[in-house]
């Protein structure tokens with residue numbers, strides 16, 4: 001992946017539908033959503049609580065099968081794949097940054113990143129080198145040996161980002177990545193996501209209520225009640241592939 005991919009379609013979903021059943025009541029959470037995201041762009045998804053934003057991300061990233069519709073991710077029909085292949089696709093191509101960090105309590109910052117690279121069959125020495133490099137890039141060079149319990153919320157979120165970025169994923173999904181952070185840490189996180197799009201051509205999809213992110217978004221999508229209400233390109237329209 002490189003800047004030459006910028007502007008090309010990375011993700012395209014059509015007619016996504018999803019309902020949850022609570023007792024006997026069926027609640028439609030996604031109601032025929034069409035969605036696209038491009039390499040080199042930050043796409044921001046906003047909307048009130050319960051409007052279906054997290055469910056949309058889950059359907060786009062292979063985490064939750066929609067009831068209806070299809071997702072073409074990096075040219076592949078995601079939900080037509082077998083379960084194991086979907087897991088492999090996620091491992092190879094997707095980086096996730098969710099609320100709550102999801103760090104392993106027993107591992108230090110370097111090991112958190114190495115662990116992910118190990119799954120990708122990167123050798124130990126190369127994984128170590130890349131882990132240190134990416135942690136330094138998020139200004140955690142002085143926290144390499146600290147475990148999550150010894151890190152602040154902002155530092156933990158940066159470890160989670162370093163872990164997601166270390167794989168150099170083509171698709172990055174972030175769900176409220178700045179919600180637990182003070183304004184300085186939040187700004188750092190936003191800039192890192194922006195950088196991943198602009199410098200590496202990642203397609204970054206960010207669910208957020210954080211208005212600070214809007215300044216870094218190429219596109220802002222508003223969801224309400226399982227539907228997309230508006231979809232505004234902030235920057236130049238992409239060159240279609």
Ligand SMILES: Nc1ncnc2c1ncn2[C@@H]1O[C@H](COP(=O)(O)OP(=O)(O)OP(=O)(O)O)[C@@H](O)[C@H]1O
Pocket residue numbers: 020021022029047048049050051052053054055056
């Ligand atoms: N596993 C589930 N089982 C049943 N209902 C669910 C499940 N996951 C989500 N929901 C419901 O689906 C609706 C949409 O949830 P979703 O998390 O996608 O919304 P959201 O826009 O991301 O909300 P928030 O901003 O609060 O995170 C909510 O009403 C939620 O209660």
